[in-house]
Amino acid sequence: MEKVADVSLSSSGVQAAKSLREIISGNSIAVFFAWAACAVILLLTTLILWMSFSRGLPFESGFSPDNYAEVFGSEHFWTVVLNTVGVGLGTVAISIFFGVPLAWLLNRTDIPMRSLFITMLAVTVIMPGLVKAMGWIMLLSPQVGLLNRLVMGIFRLREAPFDINSLWGISFIQGLMLTPSMFFLISGPMRSLDSALEEAAEVVGANRLKIIVWITSPMLWPAILGGIIYIFMTAIAMFEVAGLLGGLSENRILATEIFLAVQPFEGSSEIKYGVAGVYGLLIMAPSLFALFFYFQSLKQAHRYAVITGKGYKPKDFPLGSLRYPAILFVLFYLALAVFLPFAVLLWASLLPSLRMPSVEALSLVSFKWYSEIHYLLGGFDVMRNTLLLVVGSSALVLFFSFMISWVVVRTKLRTRRLVDTISMLPHAIPGIGFAFALLIAGIMTAKWFPWVPFYNTVWIIIAGNVLNRLSYATRITNAALIQVQQELEDAALICGARKWVSMLRVMMPLIRPSLVFAGLWTALLVFREVSMALLLIGPKNKVLATQLWILWRQGDLSQASALSIVLILITGLLILVVQRATGKIGEPRSLPQLGGGG
C-alpha cells in the first residue's frame, strides 16, 4: 500500500514538475510579467479615474461629477482642445520632417561621422527644455529676437516677422525637441531592414527615390506610425515649452491647464488633482483613438518581417554625390536643435546672469560657476540615487518591455492587443497625474504595509519612471520583434531549445540594437525627468534632475546652465563609451551575422 502511495506520490510529483516546467518553459513567463506590469498600470489608471470623480483626496471624499462640470463647462474648453490638437499635429510634422530622414541617413547610408551625430542627437535630450525655449526667445522674440532684428534690418520691416510666443512657436520648438525621439524610435527597425528587398528593386531598375518611397517607407510603416502616436501623445502633454510661450495665458493647451490645476491659481494649498485627472483623461482620449490605427497596422505585421533566416544582411546605401547635401541636412538640424541651445547654455553658464550678447556682456564672462560644480551636484547621496534611478529604471523598462512585446507580437493570445493597449496607457497620462497616483499609492503603502520601503524612497521614483517609459520602449521592442520572422524561433525550438532559451539566446541578440537604443534612450529620459521626481522626492531620495530644477526656480539660470553643460559632457562621453562597449551602435554592421543562407 505504502509502495502504491509512493508511486502515486512520485507520479504526481513528476506530473507537477512537468507542468511546472511547461509553465516556465512556455510563453507563460512573458505572460506573467507582462500582466504584472499591466496590473500596476491599470491600478494607477483606476486611481486617476477615481480622482477625477473626487473633489478632495481619493480616500476621503465621495464621488462627484463636479470636476467634469468644471472642465467641460469652461468657456475655453474648445479653444484648449483645438489648440492642443494643433500643437500636437504641428509637433509631429516637425519631428517627422527631421526625424525620418535623419534616421535613414544615419542608419542606412554611408554618411560619415554618424557615431558623433548620433551622440549629439542623444545628448540633446538632457538639455533642459526651458533653456531651449529661452534660446529661441533670444532669437525670435518680437521685442528682442536677434533673428527678427536681422530680417527687419534686411527687409526694412516695421514689425517683427516672427513671434515665438505662439502656437506655431510652441510646435516648432517641441518638434525640434522630439525629433531625437522619432529618430530613436525608428532607428532600430531601420537598421534591421533587409537590404535584399532594396537591392531587388534596384536590380529591376528602380531609382533611389522610388526605392525609398515604395520599398523602405512601407517596411518602416509600423515603426513610423508608432513614432507618430508617441510624439503626438508626448507633445500634447508637454508643459515646459508652452509654459514659457504663452501657454498659461492666450495659447492655453491641456498641459498648461493641468499645470494650473496642480499649481492653484487661487493661492491656497487646495490642489485640484481631480480637475487635473479630468484633463489627463482628455489627453488619453485622442491617444486611445490613435492607438486604434496603430493596431490596424499591427494586424499586417507579417508583411513587415524583414529579418528572416534566409541571408539577412543589412547594407549601407551609397550616397554618392548626395553626400554633401545629406551632411548639410544633418548639420542644419543639429544647428537648430543642438548647437543653438548649447550655445545659449554655454553663454548663460559664463555670465553672472542671463543677458543678450553684447560687448558689455562679453566683459562679464568667467568660469565662476564651474568652480562651484561640486555644490551644484548636491553631494554623494544625490549621485548615488541618480545612478540607481537611471540604471534601475532602464533595466526594468527593458525587461518588462521585452516581456510585453513578446506577448503582443509572438503569441496568439486573445488578450495580446489588450496588453499592448494597457502598456501605452502611461504615455497617454501626463506624468504629473501618474506621479500623484503613485504618491497616493505610496501613502496607502506606508499606512497598510509600513515595512515596505517604497514611500519617500528612490524606488517610488523608479516605479514612476518605469511605468511612464514602458510605452516608449514597447514601441521599439514591438517594432523590432515584428521584423524578426517566426522561422528563426521555430528553428531554435526544433533544435531542442526551450522557449525561454530561444527568447534569451536567439531573439534578444537579434534585436540587440533596438534594445540598446531603448535602454540608452530610457536612461536619458529618466535622467532628465523632473515633474514626477519633484512630486515624489522627500528628504532622502533627491536626484540630479531636481537639483537642476531648484537652481532654475531660485533664479540661478547661469548656475543651472553650468551644471547642464557638465552633465551634457559627461553624458556625451558615456554614450560614446556605451557605443563602443556594445559594438558600435552607430554601425549597422555590428548587427549579429546570422548563419545559414538561401
Place this chain on the structure above:
Amino acid sequence: MKAKILAVLFAVAAFGNTAVALAQGDGPLARLIEAARREDQLDLTITSSQGEKGGKELTDAFKKRFGLNFTVNADLSGQESQKFNQAVAETKSGIPPTFDVMQGEPPVVLDLIQAGGIERIENWEALLQTVSPEAYKVKEKASPVGVAGYGFVWANRVTVLMYNPKAIPQQELPKTWKDLGNPKYRGAFTIPPWTTITLMGLLNYDKDEWLEVVRSWGKLKPQVLHYAAAVERMMIGDLKFLETNTHYYFNHKAKDPSAPIEMSFFSDFTPTREVAYVVRKGAKHPNAAKLFALWATTEEANRIFEKYSVIENLSLGTGPVTRKTLEKLRQANVKPVSWFDNQQSLEKFLWLGTEEGRKYSQAIARAQREGK
C-alpha cells in the same frame, strides 16, 4: 594675524561653551536639547533659494549652536503648495509625516493647521525667550496672531515692481497697482500663475473696486509666467517690468552689480508675506523639529538666510538685506502690509476661506488671467 587667530579661537571656545551651557541646564530648553539629541536626526524643508551650500551652512550652524551632532536631511526643492498638500494627505491617512519641520506661507500653514497636521509648541514663549531673545522682543511678529505657537516666522517675502532700466525708465513705470491696467502697458509686463499677492489688494481696496482693478490688468492679456522665467525674460529686454519678490533683485545684483534689473514700489501698498516654520504633528523627531523652528527666528539663522536666500526678516530688521529693503521702503514712503498686521487684516484673510471668499478668489483668478 596672530590676534585674528586668537580672536577666532576665543569665539569658537565661547560658542562651544554656550552650546554646553545650553545643554547642561535643567530648564525646558536643556530638556528639549537633550531630547533632540536622543532623536539623532532631523528631516526638514528649506526654501529652494537657500541652495545646497547655504542649506548646509544653515544646518551646521543649528547643530553647532546646540551642540548636536546628528544627521539632517534637508529638502530644498521648494514646491511649498505641493509639499503642504502632501502633508495634509499624510495627516488624513494617519501615517507618520515625511518632514519633521516645514516652512511655508500663511495660506498653506493655515490649511495644514485646519487639517490637524501641525503641532503647537506648548511653552513656546518661554522657549523663544531663551533660544531667540531678539525674536522674543517682537514675539507678536515672530509667531503672529492666527498661528501663534504654531508658526515661527523666519522671513518675509516682499513684493515689489522689478524693471529693466534699459527697457523702461523708472518715471514711466506704473505708480500704483491700479495703473497696471493702463493700455500703454500692454505687452510690457507679466503676471504670475497664482493670486496669493493679488488677493492682498483687499488690505487696501474695497473688494468690488479691487476686482475691477484686477480685471483691467487681465484685459491687457499679459503673459502668465513664473517669477524666475519672467525675470530672465525681463533681463534680456523681452519684457519691461513685473511684480515679484525682492529676492530676485538682490540675488542678481549680488552676482552682477551691473545687471539690468532695478526695483521700485507701488505707492498704494506693498504686500509682504510671512514665511514660517511649523512642526508636524506626529513628527518622528519632534524635539529636534521644535528646536529648529525656534532657532530659525534668531539673528544667527537670519544672517545665513540673508547670505544665501537674500530674503528679508522684517520683524528682526537687522540683516543687511532687510536693512536695504527697509531703507528703500522708507525712501519710497511705502508701508508694507501683511495679513498678520492686525486682527482686521487677519479677518479679511480668514474671510477668503469662507464660501463667499472662495468665490471671490475664483473671480480674482479669472479677472487676472482673462480680464473677465
